[in-house]
Amino acid sequence: MGCMQHVRTGAERLAADPSLVPGSRIGLITNPTGVLPDLTPTLDALLAAKVPVTALFGPEHGLRGTAQAGHGERTATDPRTGLPVYDTHQVDGAELDAIVAASGVDTLVFDIADVGARFYTYVWTMYDLLRSAARLGLDFVVLDRPNPLGGEITEGPDLDPAFASFVGRHPIPLRHGRTAGELALLFDPGVRVVAMEGWRRDMDHAATGLPWVMPSVNMPTPDTALVYPGTGLFEGTNLSEGRGTTRPFELVGAPYADERFARELNALDLPGVRFREVWFTPTFHKHAGTTVGGVQLHVHDRRAFRPVLTGLSMLHLARVLYPADFTWWGPESFMDHLWGSDTLTRRLDAGGDPRGLCPEPGVPSGHLLYTSSRR
Numbered sequence: 001m002g003c004m005q006h007v008r009t010g011a012e013r014l015a016a017d018p019s020l021v022p023g024s025r026i027g028l029i030t031n032p033t034g035v036l037p038d039l040t041p042t043l044d045a046l047l048a049a050k051v052p053v054t055a056l057f058g059p060e061h062g063l064r065g066t067a068q069a070g071h072g073e074r075t076a077t078d079p080r081t082g083l084p085v086y087d088t089h090q091v092d093g094a095e096l097d098a099i100v101a102a103s104g105v106d107t108l109v110f111d112i113a114d115v116g117a118r119f120y121t122y123v124w125t126m127y128d129l130l131r132s133a134a135r136l137g138l139d140f141v142v143l144d145r146p147n148p149l150g151g152e153i154t155e156g157p158d159l160d161p162a163f164a165s166f167v168g169r170h171p172i173p174l175r176h177g178r179t180a181g182e183l184a185l186l187f188d189p190g191v192r193v194v195a196m197e198g199w200r201r202d203m204d205h206a207a208t209g210l211p212w213v214m215p216s217v218n219m220p221t222p223d224t225a226l227v228y229p230g231t232g233l234f235e236g237t238n239l240s241e242g243r244g245t246t247r248p249f250e251l252v253g254a255p256y257a258d259e260r261f262a263r264e265l266n267a268l269d270l271p272g273v274r275f276r277e278v279w280f281t282p283t284f285h286k287h288a289g290t291t292v293g294g295v296q297l298h299v300h301d302r303r304a305f306r307p308v309l310t311g312l313s314m315l316h317l318a319r320v321l322y323p324a325d326f327t328w329w330g331p332e333s334f335m336d337h338l339w340g341s342d343t344l345t346r347r348l349d350a351g352g353d354p355r356g357l358c359p360e361p362g363v364p365s366g367h368l369l370y371t372s373s374r375r
Contacts, residue, residue: 006037006209010143010181010194011111015045020194021141023107027055027100029088029129031063031122033113033145033213042111042143047081055103056085059112059125060216089121090166092128100132107139110180113215116149117229118159118174119167119338122215123183127169130188141192144181144369146208148225151177151201152372154362155229156308159340167337174308174340175229177201177364185367193369201364201372204302218248227297230311233344236335238327239318240292244282251280252314253294255287256325262295264317272305274298286329306361312344312354319348 014020015036026046028034034042046053056063056078063078063085076085086099100108108129112122126142133140156174164170170187172178178186181193205212205222214220219228224247231249234241242251253261262277275295282288295314299305319326328335328345336342347354 005198007146007199007203008197009036009145009210010196011042011045011145012036013194013197014051014109014143015042015049018046018049018051021051021107021109021192023105023139024052025054025105026052026107026109027057027103027105028053029057029059029108029110029112029125031059031112031215033215034111035211035213037210039211039213043081054083055105056083057088057103057108057129058085060089060121088125088129092132096128096132097135100129100138101136105138107141108133109141109143110184111143111145112180113145113213114147114180114183115215115219115225115228116147116175116177117225117232118156118172118176118340119232120215120228121166123180124166124169126180126184127187130184130191134188139192140184140188141194142181142184143194144179144196146196146199146203146205146210147177147179148205148212148222149175149177149229150204151179151182151364151368151370153177154364155306156358157340157343163333163336163339163341165337168340173362178367179369182364182367182369185369189367195369199370201368201370218243220246220248223299224249226299226302226305227307227310230307230309231297231314233311233315233335233338236329236338237315237318238286238325238329239294240280240282240286242280242282243285244288245280247296250297251278251294252297253278253280253292254318254322254325255290255292256322257293257295257318259293260321261293261317264321265295265314268313268317270306270310270313272299272301272303273310274300309355309358312358315344315348316353316355319351
């Protein structure tokens with residue numbers, strides 16, 4: 001990256017100093033986001049530095065990132081290195097323990113970029129493997145990376161443990177404001193974290209100087225990550241959240257939506273965002289091949305924008321404007337698992353305004369590795 005200053009990630013630090021991580025048989029949990037600032041894959045950099053990586057573990061979407069939402073890539077052998085690859089997606093408990101034990105590793109190392117929303121699953125892969133490592137007596141290390149939404153703000157309620165699932169295992173806010181390393185310390189204060197150098201809580205992704213690598217197939221840009229904690233909730237409805245378009249989660253619509261959706265949303269004067277009436281035709285997933293009406297979110301003030309409040313406002317208006325057409329989507333209680341409790345579905349089904357369920361934005365506390373530039 002030339003002379004441009006950038007945040008120094010945990011992966012970059014480990015590649016320069018292999019003594020930062022103990023172990024003689026290391027299992028690397030990674031995906032395409034596991035890269036150094038010059039885009040060298042972390043795996044390649046660690047092998048070049050003689051770090052003894054002996055196995056690879058893939059999360060949702062897989063080690064190579066080819067799988068769509070809700071899927072992993074099959075356990076296989078990495079063709080370039082010959083290392084075994086283990087698919088951990090939606091595997092936990094004794095089954096996960098058996099996979100990790102069979103790999104023969106003595107240390108698990110996590111290097112995957114998160115997007116800052118509770119229902120994004122990579123941190124729960126970390127959580128499940130962290131617990132498995134504890135049961136098996138293995139070391140666990142997180143190579144920390146920035147939270148692309150920054151780390152000054154939390155938004156949305158904590159998860160109700162009664163609704164724990166693979167889209168939320170631990171009571172944290174929907175927009176949690178922490179890095180993966182900070183979350184790991186929250187889950188287990190004894191975990192080892194290779195901290196970043198130069199990251200502050202007031203930094204969004206652009207301020208880090210690091211390249212954006214798509215965390216998953218439907219997370220193409222930092223703009224997607226910014227809106228995702230709110231519009232990701234539309235996965236639990238029959239409105240398209242923009243999958244099958246080039247702007248997933250920035251586009252939301254349905255065959256029954258009309259010009260009122262954008263007009264009424266703009267009348268709310270929500271902080272940092274405006275809405276444009278759009279029509280789009282998803283190529284897959286909900287309403288595939290059907291032209292639908294809806295809105296595109298245009299965030300004009302990233303610091304003022306409140307994604308969870310925005311998502312709740314959009315859900316409320318969709319329910320009010322289209323009561324005969326709006327329905328829940330997916331397996332039973334899917335929306336409850338996304339939201340982290342059944343308060344949202346109960347409020348909307350009763351005709352109430354769900355915005356009262358979203359507390360004022362807070363600040364992360366406890367187990368924090370980094371400070372803000374604010375005074």
